[in-house]
């Protein structure tokens with residue numbers, strides 16, 4: 001599949017056209033940002049890890065009956081995906097209090113919920129990705145009511161699949177962010193990536209952070225943490 005002109009460059013990935021109008025190539029970078037791009041850096045080898053991890057997890061999710069944009073891994077950093085129009089929502093599932101939830105509600109990090117939670121942020125850098133609920137998303141015409149129902153169902157489904165899988169790797173899935181897109185025919189599919197950039201992953205025994213919080217919070221050992229979760233994933237997939 002020939003890589004044609006660049007369509008878009010995001011914070012962590014570039015997207016290219018191909019000869020097929022329904023397919024795109026995603027190219028993962030080592031660039032890392034946090035706090036809406038205020039903090040910038042590089043995590044050596046991150047692009048390769050995120051590409052491979054995301055692809056393996058998407059294939060697992062697809063097998064369980066949730067459609068994804070994944071088509072084929074082309075190289076260490078490049079993947080062929082179905083073209084979607086992204087629903088401009090960050091869909092966040094939490095199993096344990098951490099990050100912005102802990103800050104917003106004054107709950108200590110590590111408090112385990114009886115049931116997972118879901119929240120949405122309107123993807124808009126200028127507005128700082130404000131939180132929104134289902135009614136807001138519908139009023140803003142970001143998605144229809146039917147699409148919101150499907151997105152919620154898929155997001156909780158992904159949580160069950162990933163929670164169980166990471167448990168087998170000795171890793172606790174604390175929370176994560178998903179993005180969904182529409183194919184040309186309107187079908188909702190899971191898109192973007194699933195990686196240590198977009199998930200909080202804690203070592204089940206020690207509680208050590210094995211994700212991008214090491215970068216966000218200047219904890220050091222960022223590259224080692226990404227390599228460690230990738231190693232565990234490969235041993236258990």
Ligand code: TMP
Nearest residue numbers: 098099100101175176177197198199200
């Ligand atoms: P938060 O606690 O900062 O709201 O983050 C919740 C989860 O979403 C966490 O796993 C990190 C992920 N996330 C992203 O993938 N992108 C983002 O821009 C933000 C703010 C969070």
